[in-house]
Amino acid sequence: MQTSVPSLSALDPASSEPIYRQLYWRFREAINAGLLKPGDRVPAARALAKELGLARGTIDNAYSLLTSEGYLVACGQAGTRVADGISGTSSSPPASAVAQAAPHQAIRQQSAVLPFQMGVPALDAFPRKIWAQIGARCVRGTQPQDMANPSVYGLQALRAAIATYLQVARGIACSPAQVFVTAGYRETLSLITHTLLKPADRVLVEDPGYPPTRRLLQSLHITPVAVPVDQDGLRVSAALEIGHNARAAVVTPAHQSPLCVSLSLPRRLALLEWASQQNAWIVEDDYDGEYRYVSRPLPALKSLDREGRVLYSGTFSKVLFPGMRLAYVVVPAALVERFEESCKTFQGGCPELNQAIVATFMAEGHFGRHIQRMRKLYSERRAMAVNGLKSVLGERIHIDANPGGMHLILRLNASCADSLMVQRMREAGLFAEALSEWHQGTDKPSGLLLGFANIDSLASAQALGQRILALM
Known part of the structure; x- marks a missing residue:
């Protein structure tokens, strides 16, 4: 990376000292x-001469003098760099240098993924080489028009690829025009709310349920109404009692978040009937429906929708990686124009280069193969995590037998509150979420939510179990 040198603009043409000596x-x-460190590349002579409005020879003279004294070294095509082994006279860089360097150091500075981190897929198993090759092709093929403002609806190639995938994998018949690309689940839910709801509307949500859903609705002055969940998913009978004037319901039918149970077929049909009778909407959050380990993935609730009441929300965060920040919503055909108008008002559009990479990844078949590999891998890692934790923690815990998903529910048989255990684990460098904090009612079951996607061996799971045991 070429380094710019501070204070070069403070040259004094009136000085008796030649300009090259000032440089x-x-x-x-x-x-x-310490503003320039060993190995730092200095600006090319031609570029610096143009920037400062000087003759090329002036820059060459300054660089020659610095090279002869051992401050700089010519590295051929790698440019001219500060020589190794030179230590500055200052014990530490000036504050201005630290401030100047900090933004560059922070560009790729990310916090580490903690053990048991939820919502993070198996990053070690992602096909980075294929991804990089596709990315390079997309960058090389970039045209001037691709660098303009992105479409607020989403890249057409990606919308088409999503529609094709959903038809085959999730049983959802839709056209690309019904697919709108967003920057994540929160943006999806915000777009739906702005388009279909108004302040003071009531929306049914699962209890326990994903806390950001409740918080986002409340921030938009929508009232979330908690509906209990049991082993068959959302208790639709309870929803019928308390949801007679609700305008929508937000549900996770494939793997209820966080209990991972599936919404039974009778309840799916009953929920669709409720939406039809109430002229209400159903938001189906299918955040990781691809990952079911006891049988084939269940069809989406949207595939049963015959009256256009279901809006299907999907994301690439769980199946690719969360840093992608791409999600989508499939809306009923009758709502396409309303959503197009809302997108013009509320959406800024997602970077089209990222969308192009994902679209190519899907079109060339890598996406489907990746999901198949991850389904097998997660089944294996889930078993390793369960067996490893049980072998260490024994009767102190019980782990729910969930049919799918990317996290475990670890029930504590001791009297220790889950929130206190989460605090201890966070302080010890382990991730966990307290199940009680996902509940809205007064009866809050205790448990720990632990992601298992990045536990790569039985030995790793046992070692993590030992760390948990030390905190009990």
Whole structure:
């Protein structure tokens, strides 16, 4: 990376000292002060001459003097760099240098993925080489028109790829025009709310349920109404009692979040009947419906929708990686124009380069193969996590036998509150979420929510179990 040198603009043409000597002293001071470090590349002579409005020879003279004294070294095509082994006279860089360097250091600075981190797929198993090759092709093929503002609806190629995938994998018949690309689940839910609801409307939500759903609805002055969940999913009978004037319901039918139970077929049909009678909407959050380990993935609730009441929300965060920040919503055909108008108002559009990479990844068949590999891998890692934790923690815990998903529910048989255990684990560098904090009612079962997708061996699971045991 080419380094810009501070204070070069402070050259004094009226000084008795030649300009090349002034440049020499400024580079030397920058090196001694630690602003330029060993290995840093200095600006090319031609570029610096153009920037400062000087003759190329002036820059060459300054660089030659610095090279002869050992401050700089010519590295051929790698440019001219600060020589190794030079330590500045200052014990630490000036504050201005730290402030200047911090933004560059923070560009790729990310916090580490903690053990048991939820919502993070198996990053070690992602096909990065294939992804990089596709990314390079997409970058090389970029045209000037691709660099303009992105479509607020989403890249057409990606919308088409999503529609094709959903038809085959999830049983959802839709056209690309019904698919709208967003920057994540929260943006999807916000777009739906702005388009179909108004302040003071009531929306049914699952209890326990995903806390950000409740918080987002409340921030938009929508009232979330908690409906209990049991082993067959949302208790639709309870929803019928308390949801007679609700305008929508937000559900996770494939793997209820966080209990991972599936909404039974009778309840799916009853929920669709409720929506039809109440002229209400159903938001189906299918955040990881692909990952079911006891049988084939269940068809989406949207596939049973015959009256256009279901809006299907999907995401690439769980099946690719969360840093992608791409999600989508499939809306009923009758709502396409309303959503197009809302997108013009509320959406800024997602970077089309990312969308193009995902669209190519899907069109070339890598997406389907990746999901198949991950389904097998997660089944194996889930078993390793369960067996490893049980072998260490024994009777102190009970782990729910969930049919799918990417996290475990670890029930504590001791009297320790789950929130206290979460605090201890966070302080010890382990991730967990308290099941009680996902409940809205007064009767809040205790448990720990633990992601298992990045536990790569039985030994790793046992070692993590030992760390949990030490905190009990």
